[in-house]
Structure formats: structure tokens, C-alpha cells
Amino acid sequence: MGETADHPRPIWRTPLAAALAAWMAGIVGATLAAPAILETSPGAAGPVILAAIFVVPPPVLAVWSFWALLSDPETGWIAPTVLMSFLGAFVPGFQPLLDAGVRLNFEARRPAYEAIVADAGAGRLVGVANPGGWISGESRGLRFRYRPEDPGVVDFVWYRAYGVRVGVRYDQTPCVARPGLSCVAGGEPLDGPFTYYLRVSLVRPS
Structure with missing residues (x-):
């Protein structure tokens, strides 16, 4: 019809x-x-x-x-x-x-994350630090920031503006959780020391 x-x-x-x-x-x-x-x-x-x-x-x-x-x-x-x-x-x-x-x-993209973490630990990531001591850069297609005095913590920044912070954090700092608390603050565990985070804050991050 x-x-x-x-x-x-x-x-x-x-x-x-x-x-x-x-x-x-x-x-x-x-x-x-x-x-x-x-x-x-x-x-x-x-x-x-x-x-x-x-x-x-x-x-x-x-x-x-x-x-x-x-x-x-x-x-x-x-x-x-x-x-x-x-x-x-x-x-x-x-x-x-x-x-x-x-x-x-x-x-x-895990191999790239792990390679950058290895570079940070070996002191191969160089740059000019901001007043907070963070060096920011880009390597292997990933944006990162870390403090040379603490290479065991690397922040992989996906998005960071207007109080919103999204990314993956590598932190090899040992942690023993107290009763009722978790070692992961504001993030979701991915594997080992890698965690994913999504944070909203009215305070400008360092």
C-alpha cells in the first residue's frame, strides 16, 4: 500500500x-x-x-x-x-x-604508562618544575606530571581544568589501610600501583 x-x-x-x-x-x-x-x-x-x-x-x-x-x-x-x-x-x-x-x-596503553614510570624512576624525564615542584610533559602520546624528588608517584593527566581532574595515577608508596578505610583515596584501582581518578574541586590544583 x-x-x-x-x-x-x-x-x-x-x-x-x-x-x-x-x-x-x-x-x-x-x-x-x-x-x-x-x-x-x-x-x-x-x-x-x-x-x-x-x-x-x-x-x-x-x-x-x-x-x-x-x-x-x-x-x-x-x-x-x-x-x-x-x-x-x-x-x-x-x-x-x-x-x-x-x-x-x-x-x-599500558606499555606506554609503564615506560614513562620507568623513565621517571631513572631520571630520564627532564623539564622545568612549577612552584609546586611538578614537572609536566608529554611522552609516547601520554600527558604526565611528576616530582623529581618523588619519582615513585606519576600523574597521567587526561583532563585538568575548571576544577575537574581526570586521569591515571601511579603511586608505589606502601600503604596499610586502617579499619574501615582504603588505601585508594578518590580513585578506582586498575592494577597494582595504578589507579583511575575523577575529582571535582573548587580549589585550583598545584
């Missing part, structure tokens, strides 16, 4: 359906790739890219979906239902997906 004004195309045969499917698949992939995007993007480009994926499309798709519902009540209800159902499932699934992305990114 052909399409007419009285019988519009079913919602699953419209550009809206394709846009919804593409965005739903894309946001799952973007969540897994978010750590790599933050780590490899220059400056503030990483958060801008992620905002363009996570923040902008949902309201646009919501307006488009409800417009489809008003235009074609027979099948248009499917679009907002699918969108709301996906968002309802994605919210609790976001953190596990992000944690998986962090680990995948770390394991993919």
Missing part, C-alpha cells in the same frame, strides 16, 4: 528511526571510548566532543519524537517510547560502561 497523507510512512521507515538507532549505538560506543577521547584530545576538545554526543542529541531527539507522535498517533508513539526506555536503561548502565572503557583504555 502506498504512502498518502492519510497513511504516512510507519515510524520505523523514517529518518527519525535511523537517527534514534544511530545515536543509541553511538552513545554506548562513546561511553566506552570516553576515557580515550579525554586522554588523546588536546585541551578542552575532549569535553566538547563528549558534550556534543551526550548533551545535545537527547533534547533534539525528544522534540523530534514527540512531533512524530503528534503527526502520526498510530505509529508515532514508538519513537518517544523507545527513546525514554533507552534513557531509562542507559542511566544505570552508564557507570559500568564507563568503568569498562577506563580499563580498556588503560590496558591498550
Whole structure:
């Protein structure tokens, strides 16, 4: 049966359906790739890219979906239902997906992390220290900072601006946790002395 004004195309045969499917698949992939995007993007480009994926499309798709519902009540209800159902499932699934992305990114670039840690311990990372004693640089595609007097701690910076700090920290300092406390403060263990951290602070870091 052909399409007419009285019988519009079913919602699953419209550009809206394709846009919804593409965005739903894309946001799952973007969540897994978010750590790599933050780590490899220059400056503030990483958060801008992620905002363009996570923040902008949902309201646009919501307006488009409800417009489809008003235009074609027979099948248009499917679009907002699918969108709301996906968002309802994605919210609790976001953190596990992000944690998986962090680990995948770390394991993919682990040889570079370990090589920089070895360079720091051997005194091969040189530079001009800031007033806090940190030397910052980039090696093997990774941004890092460390204090020459304490080479057993290396901070791999993914993003650091506006009070937000994201990255991986290498700390070989021995720790004995007291009852009820953990040796990992504000981070998630990756492997051995490597931990992942995400911190938000109103105080400008050193």
C-alpha cells in the first residue's frame, strides 16, 4: 500500500528511526571510548566532543519524537517510547560502561604508562618544575606530571581544568589501610600501583 497523507510512512521507515538507532549505538560506543577521547584530545576538545554526543542529541531527539507522535498517533508513539526506555536503561548502565572503557583504555596503553614510570624512576624525564615542584610533559602520546624528588608517584593527566581532574595515577608508596578505610583515596584501582581518578574541586590544583 502506498504512502498518502492519510497513511504516512510507519515510524520505523523514517529518518527519525535511523537517527534514534544511530545515536543509541553511538552513545554506548562513546561511553566506552570516553576515557580515550579525554586522554588523546588536546585541551578542552575532549569535553566538547563528549558534550556534543551526550548533551545535545537527547533534547533534539525528544522534540523530534514527540512531533512524530503528534503527526502520526498510530505509529508515532514508538519513537518517544523507545527513546525514554533507552534513557531509562542507559542511566544505570552508564557507570559500568564507563568503568569498562577506563580499563580498556588503560590496558591498550599500558606499555606506554609503564615506560614513562620507568623513565621517571631513572631520571630520564627532564623539564622545568612549577612552584609546586611538578614537572609536566608529554611522552609516547601520554600527558604526565611528576616530582623529581618523588619519582615513585606519576600523574597521567587526561583532563585538568575548571576544577575537574581526570586521569591515571601511579603511586608505589606502601600503604596499610586502617579499619574501615582504603588505601585508594578518590580513585578506582586498575592494577597494582595504578589507579583511575575523577575529582571535582573548587580549589585550583598545584
